[in-house]
Amino acid sequence: MPRRGLLVEEMALVLSTLSHIIDRKASNRVVTRLRALLRSNEFYLIPLALVIGVSTGAIVTVMSLIAQFAHVIIYGIPIDVRLSANAWVNPVVALIAPACGGLFLGLMEWLRRRWKIAAAVDPVEANALRGGRLSMRDSIVVSSQTLVSNGSGASVGLEAGYTQIGAGVASLLGQYLTLRRNDLRLIVGCGAAAAIAAAFGAPITGAFYACELIVGVYSVGSAAPILAASLAGALTSQYLTGAPYSLEIQKVGAVGFEQYIALFVLALLVAFIGIVVMRASPAVERLFVRIPVWLRPVIGGVCVGAMAIVTPQVLAAGHGAMLLDLHREMAVGMIATIIVLKLAACLISLASGFRGGLFFASLFIGSLLGKLFAGLLAMAGLSLALDPLVAMLTGMATLGVAIVGGPLTMSFLVLEMTRSVDVTAVVLGACIVTSVCVRVLFGHSFSTWRLHLRGETIRSANDVGWLRNLTVERLMRSDVAKVPTTTSIAACRREFALGTRQAVVVVNNSDDYCGLVSLPDLFSGELDSIADEIQVVELAKYFEVALLPEMNVKTAMKIFDDSGAEELAVLESENSRKVIGFLTESFARRRYVEEIDQATRGVLGALS
The missing domain is CATH 3.10.580.10 (CBS-domain)
Known part of the structure; x- marks a missing residue:
């Protein structure tokens, strides 16, 4: 009996091994057939884009919840109130929290340099130079650092982490399925589109963000997969908890023809401000050069915390502050103060070593610039009746174009916010004015400008890697x-x-x-x-x-x-x-x- 029992066990082990080999071979056959389908017809990229959209939407939701819980625990704010919308923060916490987050990030950067690990590649650089190849490890690290930065209160948004992880997931799947170069670049764009769509609850905005800023072109072949991923990301986020950066404006007044000239003047002014901000970025970075790398974010965090004592609107991305400021009356001096402090907080946060994006921060600052412009026109006693809300939307979109890029992206964001074609028309015109002005006088968005400072020559996500x-x-x-x-x-x-x-x-x-x-x-x-x-x-x-x-x-x-x-x-x-x-x-x-x-x-x- 013992020998028989041993024989049965050996047979069972052999059968188990054979079963595992058969399952693995079957799995390999499935993957091989899937790769062949994806290569045979671009139609099969659409189901893959849907999978990427759903997974990215879920990840965006989780990241947003983690950041909000961090704000609640650290700053003691109510769970349903955004950090930047809070009327007051504890001065001690405001100084310590960003500094502690900065210390963590500073030590990470110090170790990266000590171990000679290459810097992470963002989706724009990956698509322009590397054919869509992103490291999943680097994407996770960057997204985690963005969470730490935003969660501790640094003046940066989560959208950089959203797009990084979304594009990273897409690139990982694309590389596993051995997609061709153009297909891999397209799928990376799908991941970024889903991330932005999930963040703002705006699928058309997400789709145009991918086309203008990540893929670099509009094309018939890329439209369906990108839009599918964008819709899937937005619907997933909406189904779970709602879009974290959702912006909805119920009623906007009509825009008269006489207001177009004033809003185009605003667009030109915003273009110059955007150029000044991007030019100032390396100058602020040079202030931290002589400071040890691990200490830079600590000092930057203390600076941001000191400004938060004056107004909490400088903390995090500014989503809550923007919703708060859209419809309330504000003195011109107060608006100007918040603009200056928020700009300084953003530049110091990024220059000192915090991770994050300027997408939403540029929208927030731009909206305040529009409100300030409308207020100054009213004070000047001009007969021109400029709707402050329309001016805010125009300033929001145009500064977004100046710093982030993508005139159609920003215009469709306004359309999905307001559902107003009249307002979108004037915003689109203003965005084009800003885009042309920045391209002629400067030639870069913030992301490509930072790459330029590192020695790269790319000006968009167009594929020049080949x-x-x-x-x-x-x-x-x-x-x-x-x-x-x-x-x-x-x-x-x-x-x-x-x-x-x-x-x-x-x-x-x-x-x-x-x-x-x-x-x-x-x-x-x-x-x-x-x-x-x-x-x-x-x-x-x-x-x-x-x-x-x-x-x-x-x-x-x-x-x-x-x-x-x-x-x-x-x-x-x-x-x-x-x-x-x-x-x-x-x-x-x-x-x-x-x-x-x-x-x-x-x-x-x-x-x-």
Whole structure:
């Protein structure tokens, strides 16, 4: 019996192992078939986008609840009151809470630098340079840091954490399913769209946010998946607890034609203010350079806490404060004070090392700018009757465009807030004015400006990563035909027949590059009589012109154009004259056109 029992156990173990192998193979077959479906037709991206939208909406809801509970526990506010809408906060708590949160973030940053961990990549950079590839670990870390920053009271919003985790989840699924580059970028946009839609309860806003700021283009092929994810995110958030940043205005007055000019003037003023804010960002960061990295957020937190003693409206994103200020009467001096303090709190929070976004903060400050503008016009005694609420909505949207970008995103946010086409029309016009002004005078949104300060040259989420990846090293051929400088023309002719290649490389005794000789020049009839007497080096061209492996194809083509060469040698490095390969102009141009064609088909939605 014992032996029989042992045999039964062994058989059971074998069967269990076989079952596990069969299940795993079946699972692999399912995943393989799913990958094939997603590659075969863009229609199958829609169910994937719905899954991403639902999961992102749930995550946004959880993050919002955690932040609100943190505010309740730390600041002792009622559960149904936003931190920035509170009339008063304990001065001691206001000083200590952001400083403690800053200490935690400062230590995290100190450890990251000590362990030489690369900085996290945001969705804009991922889509522009990395083909939509995001690290899920980094996304979780960034979202957690955003929660700590907002939860402790720093003057930043959660929307950066929302979009980071939404895009991270989407990228993780896309990489697991081995989606193509264009599809992966699209799915990352779906994650960001769902995050914004869930946060504001505005699916159209979320969809245009993804198109304008994350994917970088509007296209037929991307519309359905992005809108599906956006709707799923908004509905999920609404079903669970309601959108955390929901803004609804029940009644807005009609906008007369005479108000358009005043609101367009407001748009221009807001554009200049937005540029000043973005220009001020690196200046404020320089104030913290000499301070130890772990101490910077602590000092920044104390500064924000000191301003919160004056007005709690500087704390967190400002959602509660904006709802509070929309319909109440406020003195011009009070509005100006809140604007200055909130701007200072936002810049200090980000410069000192807190994590978060300026999306909602820009909406809040912009609304106050609109209210201040309307108040100043009224004080000036002008006959123009400008509705303060319309001015607030215009200021909100235009500062959002100046700092975040996306004129259609902000315009549709106003439409979903007010349900008023009249107000949306004037806001759209004002957003276009601001967008053009900022693009001409500055050329960046806040996110691309911060990337610019780090040395990147991108100005949007348009995919330029393929251009950087298409380097000379990838394009060149390594079967280089070399001849010594002392070789005669006749000897070189005997070694290389006409038509076998375009050119040969001339090298000296140290194998250093001394120029190129084209075979048509080498076989010129004028040289027949002196071919045994002339050395090949006397025909060499392009001694000072060569390519380097790290150059991208666009740089290589400019060198071809400037030199007029049809073929160029590739040198080992700037400090070395060793030849490691060669590249022809025709091949470089063909590959460049192929990549542009593929990128264009992605823009037009013809993803095949």
